[in-house]
Amino acid sequence: xxxxxxxxxxxxxxxxxxxxxxxxxxxxxxxxxxxxxxxxxxxxxxxxxxxxxxxxxxxxxxxxxxxxxxxxxxxxxxxxxxxxxxxxxxxxxxxxxxxxxxxxxxxxxxxxxxxxxxxxxxxxxxxxxxxxxxxxxxxxxxxxxxxxxxxxxxxxxxxxxxxxxxxxxxxxxxxxxxxxxxxxxxxxxxxxxxxxxxxxxxxxxxxxxxxxxxxxxxxxxxxxxxxxxxxxxxxxxxxxxxxxxxxxxxxxxxxxxxxxxxxxxxxxxxxxxxxxxxxxxxxxxxxxxxxxxxxxxxxxxxxxxxxxxxxxxxxxxxxxxxxxxxxxxxxxxxxxxxxxxxxxxxxxxxxx
Numbered sequence: 001x002x003x004x005x006x007x008x009x010x011x012x013x014x015x016x017x018x019x020x021x022x023x024x025x026x027x028x029x030x031x032x033x034x035x036x037x038x039x040x041x042x043x044x045x046x047x048x049x050x051x052x053x054x055x056x057x058x059x060x061x062x063x064x065x066x067x068x069x070x071x072x073x074x075x076x077x078x079x080x081x082x083x084x085x086x087x088x089x090x091x092x093x094x095x096x097x098x099x100x101x102x103x104x105x106x107x108x109x110x111x112x113x114x115x116x117x118x119x120x121x122x123x124x125x126x127x128x129x130x131x132x133x134x135x136x137x138x139x140x141x142x143x144x145x146x147x148x149x150x151x152x153x154x155x156x157x158x159x160x161x162x163x164x165x166x167x168x169x170x171x172x173x174x175x176x177x178x179x180x181x182x183x184x185x186x187x188x189x190x191x192x193x194x195x196x197x198x199x200x201x202x203x204x205x206x207x208x209x210x211x212x213x214x215x216x217x218x219x220x221x222x223x224x225x226x227x228x229x230x231x232x233x234x235x236x237x238x239x240x241x242x243x244x245x246x247x248x249x250x251x252x253x254x255x256x257x258x259x260x261x262x263x264x265x266x267x268x269x270x271x272x273x274x275x276x277x278x279x280x281x282x283x284x285x286x287x288x289x290x291x292x293x294x295x296x297x298x299x300x301x302x303x304x305x306x307x308x309x310x311x312x313x314x315x316x317x318x319x320x321x322x323x324x325x326x327x328x329x330x331x332x333x334x335x336x337x338x339x340x341x342x343x344x345x346x347x348x349x350x351x352x
Contacts, residue, residue, distance in 0.1 A: 015129040018230050020274070022168045023127045024093070025137075035085050035144060040078050051145040054122050058152050065104035065156070066290050071312065073104075073154075076284060080151050082316040084144045086324040087158075087282040094160040095126040095138035095168065097277050102154045105286035112153075115139035120149060126165035130275075140165065157213070157283035157293070162272070163229060164331065169274070172331045174232045174339070176219040176240060177212070177271045177278060181252065183263035186215070190301050192251055192265035193217045197298060199243045205337050208329055211307055213285035213293035216265075218278060222329045224338045231343055233272040238346055240269040281326045284312050294318070295325035 015021060041047050045062045048055050061074035080087070098112040113136050115125050122145055125137040141147050141158070150158070162171035178192050193209055196219050200207045208220050223232070237253075244253040244267050252264040260266060271278055279285060283293045287307075294310035310318065327333060 015131050015133070017131050018169065018228055018274075020131070020168050021129045022095075022165050024140075024165045025125045025127065027122050027124050038081055038144070040074055040081065042074060049148070051143070051148065054120070054145040056120070056145050056148045056152070058148065063104065065101070066288070067104070067106065068288060069290060071290055073152075075312070076156065077148060077151055079284060079312045079316065080147055081144065083282050083319060084147055086319055086326075087280070088141065088143065088147065089330055090281050090326060091141045091158060091160045093126075093140060093142070093164040093166070094162075095128060095165060096141055096150065096161075097138065097159045098150065098153060098155050099157060099159055100154040101156050101286055105156060105288075105290070109286070113138055116153070120145075122146065123149065126161075126168070128165075128168055156286045158280040159277035159283075160280050161275075161277060167225075169228050170225050171223070171227075171229050171232055171272075172225055173220050173222045173329060174236045174272055175221065175278070176236065177216065177266075177268035178219065179212075179216040179266045179268055181260050181262050181264045181266055184265055186306060187304075188250060188263075188265050189216050190304065192247075192267070193219055193301055194298070195247055195251070196243060196267065199239070199246075203342070206335075208295065208326065209298065209301060210281055210293055210295040210326065211291070211305070211310055213279060213283060213291040213307065213310070214287060215307070217301070218293070220329050222333060222336045224336045224340075225331070227339055227343060229272070229274040232339070233269065233274070235339055235342055235346060236269040236272045240267040243267060281329075282315065297325065 036052050038049050047058050063073045065071055065073050065076055099109055101107055101109045115137050124140045124142050126140050127135050127137045129135045141150055176196055178189055197207050205221055210218050212218055240253040244251040251267055252260050253267045254260045255270050279293045281293055285291050289308045290312040291307050292310050292315045294315055
């Protein structure tokens with residue numbers, strides 16, 4: 001087991017595979033007290049918007065990001081401004097991996113971990129030491145100004161860490177990423193999500209679902225913070241293999257791509273590994289109809305929803321109607337699942 005963080009003033013141990021010191025760079029000064037309402041102009045290609053006491057320079061607003069839909073970078077920014085009140089609590093205090101699409105959804109993309117320089121003074125960072133010894137300053141999205149700044153860099157979707165920056169080794173949830181192997185249908189994805197839910201419910205583990213906005217469904221379990229990311233990965237791996245073993249004609253948990261059977265749903269546990277990310281809730285995805293990773297009810301899955309039911313043009317109205325269905329996953333939400341007993345059981349099985 002990794003060593004706990006020391007409470008004394010003695011130096012932190014160097015980073016290892018299971019221990020990664022992290023430091024938050026905080027911004028001094030006044031912060032906006034409430035979510036301001038901003039207007040992003042439609043008749044200009046560049047604009048500077050005031051967000052409380054901060055200014056954000058927005059560029060290439062008329063650049064087309066979805067040619068078939070006629071949607072621009074400005075439209076993307078306006079969407080994120082609209083959903084910011086419910087999105088921001090879910091990404092707050094988390095390192096952000098930037099996936100940048102400078103030429104829109106159909107163009108090439110590249111990943112960027114380090115917060116670029118120069119950058120606005122209000123951008124807070126999470127400096128994480130890796131086992132290699134390198135320290136990476138990830139940006140964090142702490143408010144609307146930071147959100148607009150990141151999206152303006154060409155980030156269509158948002159990819160944040162599972163653990164907050166005050167302890168990047170201890171996540172707030174575990175999850176199952178349900179993806180189709182070649183030949184599988186979205187109807188199979190829905191069936192798989194319901195099976196995962198049922199299997200977790202049999203263990204008295206509540207779960208919550210959202211569309212990925214791409215091809216699958218994410219099933220999340222909010223957990224009591226404490227177990228390491230490695231522990232959570234081990235538990236999710238065991239659960240995934242157990243569930244897949246009981247439904248071999250529908251599911252697989254085989255991670256090696258060349259060995260996966262076709263026309264199955266992959267119960268992907270490996271995204272729980274340290275340093276991995278998934279598209280955040282309410283993220284727009286770089287797909288033809290600009291779908292959004294959207295929290296859904298189990299009843300909606302049972303009645304046959306589709307990925308493209310939730311898009312950049314209708315999710316804000318859905319939120320206004322149903323609220324934030326992902327609120328139970330927030331770190332402050334209760335109840336949360338204490339996975340410690342399941343980890344003890346897993347350890348006992350290994351010893352037997």
